Amino acid sequence: MREVNFGWLREAVRKEIRNAFEVQGYARPREVAQVVCALYRKGVSQMGERLVENAIAAMARRELKRYPAITEHAQLRVPGIPGALMAHLPPAISVPVSGVDEEALSEDSVIYKPLSRAALADIDAHLELLAAQISADTRRHSTLRELRDMAVAAGADASEPLLTALESLSEQENLS
Incomplete structure (x- = not known):
């Protein structure tokens, strides 16, 4: 299938979000x-096949993370692995396709492998992916926590937008 240009669709989505x-x-x-589909019906229908393919790929990703739990989790019963550890193991892991660097990584450059078939190198690659995700989540969490704390220090209440409270704090500092 030919590659589809999603630039106009991305801009339509951004416009509707704004x-x-x-x-x-x-x-x-x-x-x-729903609004984008209604406003850009012709363009969306022309892209329909690709959009359906993307939706099915997203569904496949969700199922790939779950499927081995149904079919292969019982195969993981190995003597010496405590049951408590088994209960927390994922049925499948995501592994980047070899040769793809971390910045170019996308959903299409990752394969899913049942844990029962994963080699040590696969586990190492999955752990690297998890570490990068955890690091990004930790940075976002820390930044949002700091922003929240600044708003609380500025006297924000629970229903006031954070940036409004911070703006008033900034104005107070400028007057000082």
């Missing part, structure tokens, strides 16, 4: 999708 933020103050992914 609109939802301005009108409602929040956005829901499904509502954004």
Whole structure:
């Protein structure tokens, strides 16, 4: 299948997100999708096959993470592995395709492998992916926590937008 240009669709989604933020103050992914589909019906229908393929790929990713649990988890019963450890093992792991560097990594450059068939190198690659995800999540968590703490220090209440509270703090500092 020929490659499809999603640039116009991405811009349409961004436009609808901006609109939802301005009108409602929040956005829901499904509502954004519904509005974009209604406003750009012709373009979306032309891209339909690729969009369906992407949706099926997303469904396949979810199932790949779960499927081995149904079919192969029992095969992991190995003497010497405590049951408590077994209970927390994933049925499948994601492994980057060899030759793809971390910055170029995408959903299509990762394979899923049942844990019962994973080699030590596969486990190492999966652990590297998890470490990168954990590091990114930790940075986001820390940054959001700091932003929240700044807003609380500025006197924000639970219903006030964070940036409004921080803006008033900034104005107070400028007056000092």
